[in-house]
Amino acid sequence: MATFTTELRVADVQGPGVLLVCSDLHGNLQDYRRMVELFRAESDATLLFLGDLFHGPAVSKAEWTILYEHLADWYPDESAQVYRELATLMDEFPDRVTSLLGNHDHAHVGGPVVSKFHLDESGAMEATMEPQELPGLRELLGRLPLIATSTCGVSFTHGAPPERHFDRDTLEALSLRGYERVPLYAMYRYDLLGELLWRRGSSLEGTEQFLTTLAAAGFRTCDVGVHGHEVVEEGFERVHPRLLNLSTSFGMRRANKRYLRLELGDRYQSCADFKEGMELLPLYPPGHPVD
Ligand SMILES: [Mn+2]
Incomplete structure (x- = not known):
């Protein structure tokens, strides 16, 4: 059965079975529920x-029509409800559903203030929640992994793979706290955590070094990396043979939204092995009802 185990904030997905991967929801409850529907339709799957x-x-x-219609389809921010449903799902499937921490999620548990539609996004979201919900939100975010590996040879990060050296001691010493005063523009080069959450691109050599470093630190050997964080309007970009940028939800047209469906018993050696219609699938296939 497909399951996650986590050590030093590195989650490993073991097969056989299937791994479904979704990037950057940014409070889109409809897209969240669609991923859960796809996960529940599988007989033996994990969801990342x-x-x-x-x-x-x-x-x-x-207002969206004036400001953003040329970029992406509108949706309402339902972040608090995404949190509630994800927390329930993770309780139901503790070994089969998880999320990496993103830079926006980090803002709730020690990261710098992020601004997008609000000057203080985490403050604005928490203001929509009951005070008694906040410890649970912070507890859940505080234990999320930062990297995932898988038996099918694919690794996952929120930002693009970091290009700095790290080892088990670096991961052991890592704390989410204490970043409130780090300027956003410096996060990607501040330290390993900053790079994992904020890096926007990684060269072929940098990605290969990351995969080598991960294996040298005793984690599973992977041949290709997948990240989110950067929006790709088309849903995915094969950045180079070792790196796929995946966009499932935020900042794009509904028809272009893509998720990954990987067979954990297979071995993916390059992102050319992620084929459209096989591994790279539309979140809403043509003809899927719009509500
Ligand atoms: Mn991000």
Whole structure:
């Protein structure tokens, strides 16, 4: 049966079975529920979110039409409800559903303030929640992994793979706290955590070094990396043979939204092995009802 185990904030997905992967929801409850529907339809699957679960549009549909319609389809921000449903799902499937921490999620548990539709996104989201819900939110985010590996040879990060050296001691010493005063523009080069959450691109050499470093630290050997964080309007980009940028939800057209469905018993050696219609699938196939 497909399951996650986590050590030093590195989650490992073991097969046989299937791994479904979804990036950057940013409070899109409809897309979250669609991923859960796809997960429940599988007989033996794990579900991995790549982070940035929360913080969506705080604008009306009319205002969206003026400001953002040329970029992406409108949806309402339902971050708090995404949290509630994800927490329940993770309780139901503790070994089969998890998320990586994203830079937006980090803002609730020690990261710098992020601004998108609000000057303080985490403060704005928490203001929509009951005070008694907040410890649970912080507890869940505080234990999320930062990296995932898998028996099918694919690794996952929220931002692009870090290009700095790290080892088990680096991961052991890592704390989510204490980043409140780090300027956003410096996060990607501040330290390993900053790089994992904020890096926007990684070279072929940098990605290969990350995969080598991960294996040298005693984690599973992987041949290709997948990340979110950066929006790809088309749903995915094969950045180079070792790196796929996946966009499932935020900042794009509904028809272009893509998720990954990987066979954990297979071995993916390059992102050319992720085929459209096989591993790269539309979140809403043509003809799927729009509600
Ligand atoms: Mn992000």
